[in-house]
Amino acid sequence: MNVSLYIAKRYLFSKSSNNAINIMTGIAAIGTVIASAALFIVLSGFAGLKDFSLEFTSFVDPDLSISPSKGKSFEVSEDQLDNLKRLEGIQGVSLIVAEKSILEVENKRQIVTLKGVDSLFNNVTDVDSLLIGGYWMEPSTPQIVAGGGIANSLSFGVLDFAKRLTIYVPKPGKGQFTSMKGAFRTVRVSNVGIFDINEELNNSVVYANIETVRYLLNYAPNTVTEIELKLGSGSNEAELRQEIASIFTDSVLIKNRAQLNDALYKMLNTENMAVYLIFTLVIIIALFNVIGALIMMILDKKESLNTLFNLGLPVKSIKRVFFLQGSLMTVLGGLFGALLGLVIVVLQQQFDLVMITPSLPYPVAIQAINLVIVIATIVVLGLLASKVASTRISENLVKT
Numbered sequence: 001m002n003v004s005l006y007i008a009k010r011y012l013f014s015k016s017s018n019n020a021i022n023i024m025t026g027i028a029a030i031g032t033v034i035a036s037a038a039l040f041i042v043l044s045g046f047a048g049l050k051d052f053s054l055e056f057t058s059f060v061d062p063d064l065s066i067s068p069s070k071g072k073s074f075e076v077s078e079d080q081l082d083n084l085k086r087l088e089g090i091q092g093v094s095l096i097v098a099e100k101s102i103l104e105v106e107n108k109r110q111i112v113t114l115k116g117v118d119s120l121f122n123n124v125t126d127v128d129s130l131l132i133g134g135y136w137m138e139p140s141t142p143q144i145v146a147g148g149g150i151a152n153s154l155s156f157g158v159l160d161f162a163k164r165l166t167i168y169v170p171k172p173g174k175g176q177f178t179s180m181k182g183a184f185r186t187v188r189v190s191n192v193g194i195f196d197i198n199e200e201l202n203n204s205v206v207y208a209n210i211e212t213v214r215y216l217l218n219y220a221p222n223t224v225t226e227i228e229l230k231l232g233s234g235s236n237e238a239e240l241r242q243e244i245a246s247i248f249t250d251s252v253l254i255k256n257r258a259q260l261n262d263a264l265y266k267m268l269n270t271e272n273m274a275v276y277l278i279f280t281l282v283i284i285i286a287l288f289n290v291i292g293a294l295i296m297m298i299l300d301k302k303e304s305l306n307t308l309f310n311l312g313l314p315v316k317s318i319k320r321v322f323f324l325q326g327s328l329m330t331v332l333g334g335l336f337g338a339l340l341g342l343v344i345v346v347l348q349q350q351f352d353l354v355m356i357t358p359s360l361p362y363p364v365a366i367q368a369i370n371l372v373i374v375i376a377t378i379v380v381l382g383l384l385a386s387k388v389a390s391t392r393i394s395e396n397l398v399k400t
Contacts, residue, residue, distance in 0.1 A: 089236065241254050
């Protein structure tokens with residue numbers, strides 16, 4: 001039997017004759033449990049917030065997007081479209097023409113992103129499922145579907161024919177314009193639906209039929225600013241990217257959903273890392289209690305250590321006793337804390353213990369990687385703390 005491990009377990013689970021040491025050991029163990037539980041809960045909370053923040057991207061953004069590498073638009077031929085649709089793994093293809101424009105309602109104006117979509121758009125995304133009023137626009141009509149924030153700021157509703165909605169797009173060219181009519185192309189539209197996705201899109205995006213936007217931009221029928229694709233389950237994205245790139249003679253950018261939301265992903269990952277580092281610092285502070293408890297235990301067991309040394313146990317093995325004691329304390333505390341955190345997260349998922357609003361519970365998500373991160377952090381830092389404490393033992397200490 002490993003003598004050092006046997007003695008370490010005896011020291012860990014038996015009470016000391018000095019009550020102060022028992023209190024310090026208890027505080028160190030409880031601190032480790034609470035710190036690991038808190039770290040797991042916070043990581044699960046951020047995982048839930050990340051899923052919640054990205055939840056609507058699956059409704060709005062396509063699986064793959066094709067856009068020009070230079071300029072705002074590019075031309076796509078019928079042969080290229082047919083080749084795209086024939087690719088194995090692609091379930092939907094939609095043509096997009098988008099541009100910044102001005103939406104005017106009764107002398108109120110707002111700059112919006114006007115996104116012209118074709119009749120196949122709802123086969124690629126599920127934006128129409130996020131309507132909170134009205135219905136999706138009919139093809140080849142001067143109808144629009146606006147975000148709730150835009151409708152609120154400009155004070156118009158669904159099928160509000162009493163109010164005149166006009167979209168302005170600046171005409172391309174050089175020099176000065178002599179009149180507003182010469183500076184803009186305009187079209188009268190009617191709003192038939194209002195969507196609610198998120199604050200940013202609600203306040204900036206208006207959907208229209210692609211023919212309307214092409215008219216405003218004076219684009220040819222085969223000119224687009226983007227092609228959005230829906231992939232089938234099990235599709236090989238890497239192979240599809242190569243096949244798509246080979247179809248187009250001009251250089252194009254091919255982005256997936258994560259790349260389309262690159263800034264959002266980076267922000268969420270940065271926040272997650274910052275919180276992890278902050279709570280790791282809390283764990284380090286908590287493990288100072290472990291170092292203190294071990295040093296107090298070493299001083300309390302000084303006579304016993306002298307006896308063990310005289311019986312032939314080398315100083316290295318005596319150091320290992322307290323290294324193993326501290327390691328066992330932190331590992332067991334970390335495991336119990338992670339289990340406690342897991343229970344709390346499950347209770348939040350089942351019973352909505354913490355609410356953001358009266359109808360919205362705080363989102364949490366259980367991920368195996370977070371459990372591994374918590375346990376690995378506790379184990380590594382616990383081993384370091386135990387190593388620091390055990391180095392206090394020297395031959396002079398055990399001899400006297």
